[in-house]
Amino acid sequence: MSDHSDNEEDDDYRYGIDLDDDEYDVRPTVILMGLKRSGKTSIRKVVFQKMSPNETMFVESTPRITKDRICSSFINFETIEFPGQMSPFDSELDARATFKTCGALLFIIDAQSDYNDAMTTVADYFVEAWKINKAIKFEVFVHKADGLTEESRVETKFHIYHAVREMIKDKLEYNQENVDSITITYHLTSIYDHSIFEAFSKVVQNLVKQLPTLERLLDIFNQGSNVTKSFLFDIVSKIYVATDSEPVEMNIYELCCDMIDVTLDISSIYGSGDNKQPFDDSSAAIIRLRSEQVLFLRQINKHLALVYIMKEEHFDKQGYIDYNFMCFKEGIEKVFLMKNKNGIRDS
Amino acid sequence: MATKRKVLLMGKSGSGKTSMRSIIFANYIARDCNRLGPTIEVEHAHVRFLGNLVLHLWDCGGQESFMENFLVSQKDQIFKNVQVLIYVFDVESREFDKDLRYYQSCLEALLQNSPQAQVFCLIHKMDLIQDQDRDDTFKRRESDVLRYSELAARQHANQRANAVCQCFKSSIWDETLYKAWSAIVYKLVPNVNKMEEKLRKFGQILEADEVIMFERATFLVIAHAELREHKDLHRFEKVSNIIKQFKLSCSKMGSKLDSIQVKNANFTAIIDGFTPNTYVMVVLPDGNCSATTTLLNIKSAKKHFELLEQQQ
Numbered sequence: 001m002s003d004h005s006d007n008e009e010d011d012d013y014r015y016g017i018d019l020d021d022d023e024y025d026v027r028p029t030v031i032l033m034g035l036k037r038s039g040k041t042s043i044r045k046v047v048f049q050k051m052s053p054n055e056t057m058f059v060e061s062t063p064r065i066t067k068d069r070i071c072s073s074f075i076n077f078e079t080i081e082f083p084g085q086m087s088p089f090d091s092e093l094d095a096r097a098t099f100k101t102c103g104a105l106l107f108i109i110d111a112q113s114d115y116n117d118a119m120t121t122v123a124d125y126f127v128e129a130w131k132i133n134k135a136i137k138f139e140v141f142v143h144k145a146d147g148l149t150e151e152s153r154v155e156t157k158f159h160i161y162h163a164v165r166e167m168i169k170d171k172l173e174y175n176q177e178n179v180d181s182i183t184i185t186y187h188l189t190s191i192y193d194h195s196i197f198e199a200f201s202k203v204v205q206n207l208v209k210q211l212p213t214l215e216r217l218l219d220i221f222n223q224g225s226n227v228t229k230s231f232l233f234d235i236v237s238k239i240y241v242a243t244d245s246e247p248v249e250m251n252i253y254e255l256c257c258d259m260i261d262v263t264l265d266i267s268s269i270y271g272s273g274d275n276k277q278p279f280d281d282s283s284a285a286i287i288r289l290r291s292e293q294v295l296f297l298r299q300i301n302k303h304l305a306l307v308y309i310m311k312e313e314h315f316d317k318q319g320y321i322d323y324n325f326m327c328f329k330e331g332i333e334k335v336f337l338m339k340n341k342n343g344i345r346d347s
Numbered sequence: 348m349a350t351k352r353k354v355l356l357m358g359k360s361g362s363g364k365t366s367m368r369s370i371i372f373a374n375y376i377a378r379d380c381n382r383l384g385p386t387i388e389v390e391h392a393h394v395r396f397l398g399n400l401v402l403h404l405w406d407c408g409g410q411e412s413f414m415e416n417f418l419v420s421q422k423d424q425i426f427k428n429v430q431v432l433i434y435v436f437d438v439e440s441r442e443f444d445k446d447l448r449y450y451q452s453c454l455e456a457l458l459q460n461s462p463q464a465q466v467f468c469l470i471h472k473m474d475l476i477q478d479q480d481r482d483d484t485f486k487r488r489e490s491d492v493l494r495y496s497e498l499a500a501r502q503h504a505n506q507r508a509n510a511v512c513q514c515f516k517s518s519i520w521d522e523t524l525y526k527a528w529s530a531i532v533y534k535l536v537p538n539v540n541k542m543e544e545k546l547r548k549f550g551q552i553l554e555a556d557e558v559i560m561f562e563r564a565t566f567l568v569i570a571h572a573e574l575r576e577h578k579d580l581h582r583f584e585k586v587s588n589i590i591k592q593f594k595l596s597c598s599k600m601g602s603k604l605d606s607i608q609v610k611n612a613n614f615t616a617i618i619d620g621f622t623p624n625t626y627v628m629v630v631l632p633d634g635n636c637s638a639t640t641t642l643l644n645i646k647s648a649k650k651h652f653e654l655l656e657q658q659q
Contacts, residue, residue: 270630
């Protein structure tokens with residue numbers, strides 16, 4: 001991160017698109033915070049290390065401030081965990097450095113516990129972080145929602161939203177600032193279903209400045225190839241970085257997630273070992289369903305894959321879909337390479 | 348003509364018998380199993396497996412009063428004509444000794460009434476044990492179980508030399524469940540050897556690394572041919588688990604799985620419907636071979652395997 005100079009704070013992030021030189025590989029950093037036992041480590045293990053949710057029972061609590069980095073994924077992900085009453089804004093810690101490079105700040109609230117303390121902490125931390133870096137995207141995960149009934153989920157989220165807003169309002173008005181200058185997004189999440197991946201996808205999409213271009217590219221690809229729905233996935237985390245402009249149907253998204261699992265799991269059994277990676281240049285998968293739908297997965301680069309679904313009747317000319325895909329892949333590469341070039345010149 | 352096999356599922360109450368039956372045969376997902384209530388007396392289930400093989404599952408409630416009944420008044424009814432006994436132990440059980448004594452009584456009753464029966468023991472709920480302790484715990488439990496099997500068999504030495512069973516560790520949360528059940532089913536399918544021989548020939552023609560045959564509904568492995576050595580010994584149950592999970596996701600959106608192709612630079616794997624009761628998976632050693640040709644070959648081999656299945 002040493003090359004991350006100050007003049008970039010209001011500028012773009014650069015993405016690691018198959019650059020061998022990792023020095024230029026500066027990707028958005030996401031910081032994860034929350035009170036004790038709110039589920040930070042579990043989330044990290046489930047989303048980024050493919051731990052199965054029921055195994056998180058054995059995850060031990062993180063004893064001290066822990067910084068952890070995940071670099072095998074499209075996004076650069078850092079978790080900072082603060083036990084008990086220790087604040088990240090303590091004078092001994094370099095809060096400025098931490099939050100200057102922060103893209104998104106996630107705060108996890110355990111919805112099944114008494115969350116009054118958590119709400120005060122959210123308000124405190126967010127205001128402090130906002131003073132350091134006004135570009136941070138603030139997100140609250142109302143976590144462990146699986147234990148709540150359908151109605152109380154919405155109620156809890158609503159309650160937290162209002163309480164936190166009031167607290168932030170008090171703090172900001174003291175400094176003559178408007179409460180709306182801090183926008184916070186709330187997500188209901190659980191590691192036992194796809195909601196955690198969905199929420200993370202939204203967080204990451206917020207950080208991808210090229211999102212409109214990517215969406216446009218996906219739209220063009222869909223039209224040209226008669227594809228129903230397409231997602232650009234980060235393979236490691238099953239987060240979708242972008243999708244086309246059609247609305248996302250949750251069950252299609254889940255099926256695409258599961259397809260990535262199938263592809264990676266089978267590839268790691270039969271197509272890896274002896275320094276061979278399960279996910280490589282020619283990774284691809286086709287799954288046909290009885291409902292006359294076909295799912296496709298194609299590799300874009302070492303982090304990303306395109307997953308798309310189409311009607312079987314349109315899958316008669318594989319040649320031109322292949323060609324469209326090649327064009328799409330080139331397009332994606334150009335989008336990110338351009339960013340990289342600009343970024344290098346700027347700094 | 349359908350062949351009926353009587354399969355007894357026994358074990359302490361709450362050890363997970365109905366959960367595992369529901370996952371394997373009724374497409375439950377592991378998470379939903381906490382909705383299952385306790386089994387009262389005996390629940391019967393007929394499972395058509397491989398077309399003309401019917402498994403008649405007796406899911407026996409594990410509460411003590413039922414157990415006493417099974418062992419005394421209903422002894423003949425329960426233990427007659429049994430082909431397989433599957434006994435489930437809860438690895439975390441606080442009264443493991445008591446469980447073992449019940450197991451011994453059941454085994455004695457079984458040996459009296461159906462001396463030819465096969466016995467499988469599952470040490471279940473292994474997921475509750477920390478990863479590093481799993482092997483040790485399992486070994487300890489297994490040796491206990493084997494000791495009691497020996498005790499039960501001693502009195503029936505003239506009928507059967509050895510009732511010592513096979514032990515499996517299992518958990519509904521990972522692929523170990525499939526390993527255990529595949530081994531059980533493997534013993535039940537007639538003609539397995541002939542099937543594997545044909546499968547090997549088929550694999551040779553395709554120049555494949557591996558050919559695996561799955562039962563259609565449960566995705567348990569019934570036969571496989573390994574043409575090139577593979578170092579992962581647990582791959583079959585892993586694949587079963589992976590595909591079964593995906594099948595369930597498909598059914599969630601009201602669809603069904605038809606076929607899967609996965610490839611990278613080093614391999615191509617094709618999973619496709621085979622005979623009316625099976626799926627087949629062909630693993631080829633190259634990422635660039637033609638999937639269409641392989642699919643065509645699978646199609647033309649179908650007839651032969653269908654015939655083989657009907658002969659049973």
